Amino acid sequence: MIPAAFEYARAESIDHAIELLGGADDAKILAGGHSLLPLMKTRLAQPSLLVDISRIGDLSYVREDGDMVAIGALTRHHDVANSELLQQVAPIVADTASRIGDPQVRHVGTIGGSIAHADPAGDMGTVMVALGAQFAISAAAGATRTVAAGDFFQGLFQADLAANEVLTEIRVPKTSGGWSYLKFNRRAIDWAMVGVAAVQQNGSAAVALTNMGETPLRAAGVEEALAGGADPATASARADEGAAPPSDAFGSAEYRREVSKVLVRRALEETLG
Amino acid sequence: MVATEQYVGSPVLRKEDAKLLTGQGNFVDNQSMAGMVWMALVRPPHVHATIQSIDTAAAASMPGVVGVYTAADLETAFPAALPMVWPITEDIKIPTHWPLTKDKIRFAGDAVAVVVAETREQAEDAAEMVTVSASDLPAVTDLEEAATDEVVIHEDLGTNVVVHWSHGGGGDQSVFDSAPVIVQERFTQPRLIPNAIEPRGCLAYGSPAAGEFTLVSATQIPHICRVGLSIATGVPQSKLRIIAPDVGGGFGSKLNVYAEEALALALTRSIGRPVKWIETRPENYVATIHGRGVLHDCTLAGTEDGEIQGMKFVELADMGAYFQLLTPGIPELGGWVYMGPYDTKAYWYEFKGIITNATPTDAYRGAGRPEATFVIERLVDAYARRIGMDPADVRRKNFLPPSAEAFASVMGLSIDSANYEPTFDRALELAEYDQMRKEQQARRDRGDTKQLGIGLSSYIEMCGLAPSEILGALRYVAGGWDAAEIECRPDGKVVVRTGTSPHGQGHETSWSQIVADGLGVTPDDVEVLHGDTSVSRLGMDTYGSRSASVGAEAVARALEKVRAKARTIAAHELEVAEDDLEWTDGAFRVSGAPDKARTIPELAASAWHAHALPADMEPMLEGTAVWDPPNFTWPGGTHICVVEVDTETGKTDIMRYVAVDDCGNVINPMIVEGQVQGGVAQGVAEALYEEALYDESGNLMSSSMTQYLVPTAVEIPSITQDRTVTPSTTNSLGVKGIGEAGTIASPPAVVNAVIDAVSHLGVSHIDKPASPERVWRAIRDAQGGAA
Amino acid sequence: MTNVSVTVNGQSREADVEPRTLLVYFLRETLGLTGTNVGCDTSTCGSCTVLVDGESVKSCTMLAAQADGRDVTTIEAMAHGDTMHPIQDAFHRNHGLQCGYCTPGMVMAAASYLQENPTPTEEDVREALEGNLCRCTGYQNIVKSILDAAGSMSGAPETTRA
Known part of the structure; x- marks a missing residue:
C-alpha cells in the first residue's frame, strides 16, 4: 500500500510551516506521521502537500513553568513517558504516554500530533481534559492563542485548529494527589475501547473518558456526585451520563457504557485511595 | 566416526535459521527481474452487484501503464476456470470461478480487472482509476439466511445450498431418541482470517516463444499448483515450473490455486515480460481464503452416570461466494472425527455447504477438525453439567480403549493406534487439576470479582493425508502419496529432494536428522531441497499435518534403498557376503572384523567413479521412493486451560495452559514443541479474540490487523507441555503429525474454561470468540436481564 | 522528487525519490536491502521494524524523507561476518x-x-x-x-x- 502522490516540504520554523500550510488547498502537517500516514496509505486521505514540521528544532522539550509543566508539541511519546520531570509532577501524563500504541509508535509519534488528530479513542486527549491542560497554538502573521483542552476537542477528528495553524505547546498543571488512567482494550496494541482518566483535585476528582463519544469527554455526572459527597461506587453509576459511545467490532455502545462505570469506580478507588 | 540413531529424537537446532535471522530470506517479494512489470487487481466497492460496464480508459492512459485487462480481454487466456479438486458428492453444484469475474460481483474481494504497469506505485494508482458501473443486489453473509435462497448468488445453480454430504451414520441410531439423557446444543463458529504474516505474492516469467513459464509463488503447494495452473492456463505441465521460495507462513491460506497466480502466468505469456504481484494486507483479508464459518446442531445421547452412547452433528458450512481448491471438502475432513477420543456406540454427521456473499472459505489450520473438536468438547462439558459429573470424570469414563494396533472405529475408518488415558492423566497432573478446583471453589465461596475456570479438551485428529485409495473413494481428484530422492555425492555430502514444501516447519532440519542417522553422516552433511517442481520433481506438498508421516516416511524409504545399494557395494569391495556386514558406528563393518569397513561417503565415491562396481550395478549411490500410506494417522491428546474471568467486565486472562499431546514418535522434539506452541496460540486467538465480522451490507468490518484481533505476546500465555508416545502403525517412523494439534485442541479448552468460570452464575453457553462483551452479556442474561 | 540522504548500516546512501516513498521501500527497492519485510501495511505487525538513530520504528509508516539525515540500521547489519548478534x-x-x-x-x-x-x-x-x-x-x-x-x-x- 502506497499513498497517492503528494508534494513534500520541510518547515524550518513555525512561521515557515504556517506559510507553507497557507500556500496549498489541502496541505497537512506531518509530525511523526503515525496518525496521518495510515490514512494516506489506504488513500482515505490524499493531501496535496505534506509540511514536515519534525525538524523544527525547538519543539521537543519538557520543562517546568511555575505550577505548570510545558511540553513541546513535537515531544515523542517515548520522551514524554521517560521524562523524569513528568514522572514526578504529572505522572499520569508520563504513564499514559507509555501505554500509547507500541514501542515503535512511541519512538516516532508525538504528543502534539496525537492531540491535534483529535481521535476520541486517543488516550492523551482524555488525560488533557481531566487535567484541564492548555494548548498553545501559532497562527499566521505571528499570532498565537491558547485554548483549554476542554474547548479544543470539537468533534470526531475535529479540533479547534485551523488548517494553517500549528499546535506548539501543551501545558499541564502539576499534580500532587492520586491519579489513574485505566485503558480497557482487547489487545495490548489496540486503541482504548474505553478509557478513564481520574485526577485528584481538592479532595474530589476530575474524571474524563476515552472513546465514549465524538471527543474526549468529561464525566460531569461523576464529578458532580463526588462533589456532593458520593462514594466512588455510587458516583461511578453516572459515568456514562451524556456519553454517546460508538458500536463497532470491538464492542457495542451498551457494553461500553457498562465498562465505563466499572472503570470509573476502579479509577476512583485508585485515585482517592 | 558418527554413531547411528543419534539425531532422530534430539532437539537439533535448525539449519533454516541462519539466513532467516540475518535478513537473507528469499521471500517472493525479495525477487525482481529485468523488465519486470507489476500487477494490481481492481476490486470494486461492491459486495453483490450486476456489472453494467467497466471503464478502463482512464487507467490505461495513466503513466507507466502497460495494459488494463478485464475478463472479456482475457477470454482466451483461460481454457478452464480455477480448479476445485474435491467434488465430494455426485450431485454437488459447482460455481464457475474465473480469475476475473465477468458479469457479476459476488463478494467484496471479487476482482473485475487487472492493471499492469512499470512500477508498483503506477499499478496501484491506475487500479484506482478503473471505474465500474454496477447495480447492487441484496447481499447475504449469514448462513441461515443464505440457505433460504431468498437471494440466489449463482443464478445458474438455482440455489445457494450447493452440497449436502452425509456420513451415513454408524452404530445404533435409536439412542438419539431413547437414551436416558439427551443433550442438544447449537454452536456457531465465526469466520477466521488466517493471517500468515507474509501476504501472498507471485512472480511469473518465461518464454512465450518456447511456451515455457515459471511461477515463483508464496505457496504451500508448488506441485499441486503446477497441475491446477496448467488446467487453468493451458500451459502444459511439462512446460510449467512452480517455485515456492521461502514462504512466510501458510496455515492453509497458501494451500490453494489462486486467481492472481493464474493471471500473472497468463499476462507474462501475453506481454512477454516478468509479471509480479504482491498482495496488500487489506487485499489479503478479502481475497485470500477464510476459515471456519460453521453452525452445528448437536445431540449427545448418554446415561445418567456418564456413559456416552451416541453423538450426532448436523452442520451448515459457509462456502463463501465460490469454491476455492478444497472448499466443500473441508467440513468432510472433520466428518471422520466427530466421536473424538470417545467410545461412543452411535455416530451421525452430515453437513450442507452454503454459498454466501463472502470470501471463499477453505483449509485453515486444522481444516474441519477444529470445528468438530470444538463442538464435541463443548457438548461433553454440557453433558457433564447436565448430569452433575466432573467433566474430567466423564471424559475418563468414555475414552476408547488403548490399542497398539490399528482398529476399526464407529465412524468407519481405522484408527492407527490409541492410548488416551495416560495423556489425559499427565495433563491433569501438570495442571494441578484438583488444586485448581479447590481454588475455584474458594473464589466462588468468597464471591470474588475474578473467578477461576478450568477447561478440558481431549481430542483426536485424522491427519497425514493420505491413502490415495481412500481419497479416491472420497472423490478427491488427486492422490495422497509423497516422494523423496536421496543422492550421495562423492564428497560425502548428501542431497535430499523432498516432495513436501515447508514454510516454517523445519523439514530441512528434521529430514536431515533421519538421513544422517541412516547414512552415518551429520545433519550438516545433508542438504534438503524442496519447493521447486524442477528440483523435487515429485510431491504432494505440505498441509494437513502430512509432511512427517508421508513425506519423511518417503525419505526413510528412499534411505533404505540407498543403504541396500551401499551394502551391496561394501560387500563387493570388502569381498564378503552382504550378510556378513553389520551397520555399526556409522559404517558397514565385517562381522568380527570391525576395522574392515566402508562408510557411506566412501561408497558414494565408489558409486560415482564407478571404476569397480559389482556387475550390472548402475553408477551413483542414490534412491527414490514414492510412498502412499496405507492409512491416515490419528494423533490425540488433552489440553487444559485455567482462566481468570473478571465478572464485572467479562475480560478473560489465561492463568495456565497445559498441552499433553501424543503424536507418536518424534523426530525433533524442539520443532514439535514449537508447532504445539504456535498452534495453541492460534487456537487461543480463535477462542478469545478473532472473528471476521461483516456489516449488514456484506462489507468486511474486520478489514485490517487493527480491526481483526491477531493477539500479541501480551495476550498469549507460555504453555506447559509434555508428550506421551503411542507410535503410529501407518508408517515405519511411527510418527503421527503435530502441525495442527494445538489449533484443534485449544479452542474448546479455553471456551470451556471461560464458561466454567462463570457457570456458578448460571452461564452455560458463550459463543466463540468469548470476547469480554459476550461473557458480560452471558452473565447479565443468566442473572436475569439488565446488569 | 525529493532528495534523501541517509546513513544506512554505517554507509551513507543518497537518492532522489518520490516524496511518497516509504522508508521500507526505500530500503528494499532503492537500496536492495530486502531483509526488512512488509506484513500488514497498517503499522500493526512490526515486520518492517528497523532502527532509526538506534530506536525501533516501523518503516512502513515512515517516509524515506523523514529519515533524511538520520542513521538507519537494518537486520542486514546485525551480524558481523559469520558471527551472529x-x-x-x-x-x-x-x-x-x-x-x-x-x-x-x-x-x-x-x-x-x-x-x-x-x-x-x-x-x-x-x-x-x-x-x-x-x-x-x-x-x-x-x-x-x-x-x-x-x-x-x-x-x-x-x-x-x-
Missing part, C-alpha cells in the same frame, strides 16, 4: 523462529528494547513486543530468546527460562 544467536538456540518472516522485525525490536532495559522480566519482554505480531511461534520461544539474549549480552550466565 547475540539476539540472533539466541533466536537460533531457542527456536525463536519458524517461517522467519516476522523475525527481522522481532530482532530489531528486541535490539532497541534491550538497550533501554538490559535486564527485563518475561512480562517486560512481552510488553516490549506488543508491536510485533508472529503467527507461527505463539511467542513463547521468542520471549525465551530475548530473555536469553539479555542474559548473554549483560554477561550473566545464559539462562533457558521456560
Whole structure:
C-alpha cells in the first residue's frame, strides 16, 4: 500500500510551516506521521502537500513553568513517558504516554500530533481534559492563542485548529494527589475501547473518558456526585451520563457504557485511595 | 566416526535459521527481474452487484501503464476456470470461478480487472482509476439466511445450498431418541482470517516463444499448483515450473490455486515480460481464503452416570461466494472425527455447504477438525453439567480403549493406534487439576470479582493425508502419496529432494536428522531441497499435518534403498557376503572384523567413479521412493486451560495452559514443541479474540490487523507441555503429525474454561470468540436481564 | 522528487525519490536491502521494524524523507561476518523462529528494547513486543530468546527460562 502522490516540504520554523500550510488547498502537517500516514496509505486521505514540521528544532522539550509543566508539541511519546520531570509532577501524563500504541509508535509519534488528530479513542486527549491542560497554538502573521483542552476537542477528528495553524505547546498543571488512567482494550496494541482518566483535585476528582463519544469527554455526572459527597461506587453509576459511545467490532455502545462505570469506580478507588 | 540413531529424537537446532535471522530470506517479494512489470487487481466497492460496464480508459492512459485487462480481454487466456479438486458428492453444484469475474460481483474481494504497469506505485494508482458501473443486489453473509435462497448468488445453480454430504451414520441410531439423557446444543463458529504474516505474492516469467513459464509463488503447494495452473492456463505441465521460495507462513491460506497466480502466468505469456504481484494486507483479508464459518446442531445421547452412547452433528458450512481448491471438502475432513477420543456406540454427521456473499472459505489450520473438536468438547462439558459429573470424570469414563494396533472405529475408518488415558492423566497432573478446583471453589465461596475456570479438551485428529485409495473413494481428484530422492555425492555430502514444501516447519532440519542417522553422516552433511517442481520433481506438498508421516516416511524409504545399494557395494569391495556386514558406528563393518569397513561417503565415491562396481550395478549411490500410506494417522491428546474471568467486565486472562499431546514418535522434539506452541496460540486467538465480522451490507468490518484481533505476546500465555508416545502403525517412523494439534485442541479448552468460570452464575453457553462483551452479556442474561 | 540522504548500516546512501516513498521501500527497492519485510501495511505487525538513530520504528509508516539525515540500521547489519548478534544467536538456540518472516522485525525490536532495559522480566519482554505480531511461534520461544539474549549480552550466565 502506497499513498497517492503528494508534494513534500520541510518547515524550518513555525512561521515557515504556517506559510507553507497557507500556500496549498489541502496541505497537512506531518509530525511523526503515525496518525496521518495510515490514512494516506489506504488513500482515505490524499493531501496535496505534506509540511514536515519534525525538524523544527525547538519543539521537543519538557520543562517546568511555575505550577505548570510545558511540553513541546513535537515531544515523542517515548520522551514524554521517560521524562523524569513528568514522572514526578504529572505522572499520569508520563504513564499514559507509555501505554500509547507500541514501542515503535512511541519512538516516532508525538504528543502534539496525537492531540491535534483529535481521535476520541486517543488516550492523551482524555488525560488533557481531566487535567484541564492548555494548548498553545501559532497562527499566521505571528499570532498565537491558547485554548483549554476542554474547548479544543470539537468533534470526531475535529479540533479547534485551523488548517494553517500549528499546535506548539501543551501545558499541564502539576499534580500532587492520586491519579489513574485505566485503558480497557482487547489487545495490548489496540486503541482504548474505553478509557478513564481520574485526577485528584481538592479532595474530589476530575474524571474524563476515552472513546465514549465524538471527543474526549468529561464525566460531569461523576464529578458532580463526588462533589456532593458520593462514594466512588455510587458516583461511578453516572459515568456514562451524556456519553454517546460508538458500536463497532470491538464492542457495542451498551457494553461500553457498562465498562465505563466499572472503570470509573476502579479509577476512583485508585485515585482517592 | 558418527554413531547411528543419534539425531532422530534430539532437539537439533535448525539449519533454516541462519539466513532467516540475518535478513537473507528469499521471500517472493525479495525477487525482481529485468523488465519486470507489476500487477494490481481492481476490486470494486461492491459486495453483490450486476456489472453494467467497466471503464478502463482512464487507467490505461495513466503513466507507466502497460495494459488494463478485464475478463472479456482475457477470454482466451483461460481454457478452464480455477480448479476445485474435491467434488465430494455426485450431485454437488459447482460455481464457475474465473480469475476475473465477468458479469457479476459476488463478494467484496471479487476482482473485475487487472492493471499492469512499470512500477508498483503506477499499478496501484491506475487500479484506482478503473471505474465500474454496477447495480447492487441484496447481499447475504449469514448462513441461515443464505440457505433460504431468498437471494440466489449463482443464478445458474438455482440455489445457494450447493452440497449436502452425509456420513451415513454408524452404530445404533435409536439412542438419539431413547437414551436416558439427551443433550442438544447449537454452536456457531465465526469466520477466521488466517493471517500468515507474509501476504501472498507471485512472480511469473518465461518464454512465450518456447511456451515455457515459471511461477515463483508464496505457496504451500508448488506441485499441486503446477497441475491446477496448467488446467487453468493451458500451459502444459511439462512446460510449467512452480517455485515456492521461502514462504512466510501458510496455515492453509497458501494451500490453494489462486486467481492472481493464474493471471500473472497468463499476462507474462501475453506481454512477454516478468509479471509480479504482491498482495496488500487489506487485499489479503478479502481475497485470500477464510476459515471456519460453521453452525452445528448437536445431540449427545448418554446415561445418567456418564456413559456416552451416541453423538450426532448436523452442520451448515459457509462456502463463501465460490469454491476455492478444497472448499466443500473441508467440513468432510472433520466428518471422520466427530466421536473424538470417545467410545461412543452411535455416530451421525452430515453437513450442507452454503454459498454466501463472502470470501471463499477453505483449509485453515486444522481444516474441519477444529470445528468438530470444538463442538464435541463443548457438548461433553454440557453433558457433564447436565448430569452433575466432573467433566474430567466423564471424559475418563468414555475414552476408547488403548490399542497398539490399528482398529476399526464407529465412524468407519481405522484408527492407527490409541492410548488416551495416560495423556489425559499427565495433563491433569501438570495442571494441578484438583488444586485448581479447590481454588475455584474458594473464589466462588468468597464471591470474588475474578473467578477461576478450568477447561478440558481431549481430542483426536485424522491427519497425514493420505491413502490415495481412500481419497479416491472420497472423490478427491488427486492422490495422497509423497516422494523423496536421496543422492550421495562423492564428497560425502548428501542431497535430499523432498516432495513436501515447508514454510516454517523445519523439514530441512528434521529430514536431515533421519538421513544422517541412516547414512552415518551429520545433519550438516545433508542438504534438503524442496519447493521447486524442477528440483523435487515429485510431491504432494505440505498441509494437513502430512509432511512427517508421508513425506519423511518417503525419505526413510528412499534411505533404505540407498543403504541396500551401499551394502551391496561394501560387500563387493570388502569381498564378503552382504550378510556378513553389520551397520555399526556409522559404517558397514565385517562381522568380527570391525576395522574392515566402508562408510557411506566412501561408497558414494565408489558409486560415482564407478571404476569397480559389482556387475550390472548402475553408477551413483542414490534412491527414490514414492510412498502412499496405507492409512491416515490419528494423533490425540488433552489440553487444559485455567482462566481468570473478571465478572464485572467479562475480560478473560489465561492463568495456565497445559498441552499433553501424543503424536507418536518424534523426530525433533524442539520443532514439535514449537508447532504445539504456535498452534495453541492460534487456537487461543480463535477462542478469545478473532472473528471476521461483516456489516449488514456484506462489507468486511474486520478489514485490517487493527480491526481483526491477531493477539500479541501480551495476550498469549507460555504453555506447559509434555508428550506421551503411542507410535503410529501407518508408517515405519511411527510418527503421527503435530502441525495442527494445538489449533484443534485449544479452542474448546479455553471456551470451556471461560464458561466454567462463570457457570456458578448460571452461564452455560458463550459463543466463540468469548470476547469480554459476550461473557458480560452471558452473565447479565443468566442473572436475569439488565446488569 | 525529493532528495534523501541517509546513513544506512554505517554507509551513507543518497537518492532522489518520490516524496511518497516509504522508508521500507526505500530500503528494499532503492537500496536492495530486502531483509526488512512488509506484513500488514497498517503499522500493526512490526515486520518492517528497523532502527532509526538506534530506536525501533516501523518503516512502513515512515517516509524515506523523514529519515533524511538520520542513521538507519537494518537486520542486514546485525551480524558481523559469520558471527551472529547475540539476539540472533539466541533466536537460533531457542527456536525463536519458524517461517522467519516476522523475525527481522522481532530482532530489531528486541535490539532497541534491550538497550533501554538490559535486564527485563518475561512480562517486560512481552510488553516490549506488543508491536510485533508472529503467527507461527505463539511467542513463547521468542520471549525465551530475548530473555536469553539479555542474559548473554549483560554477561550473566545464559539462562533457558521456560
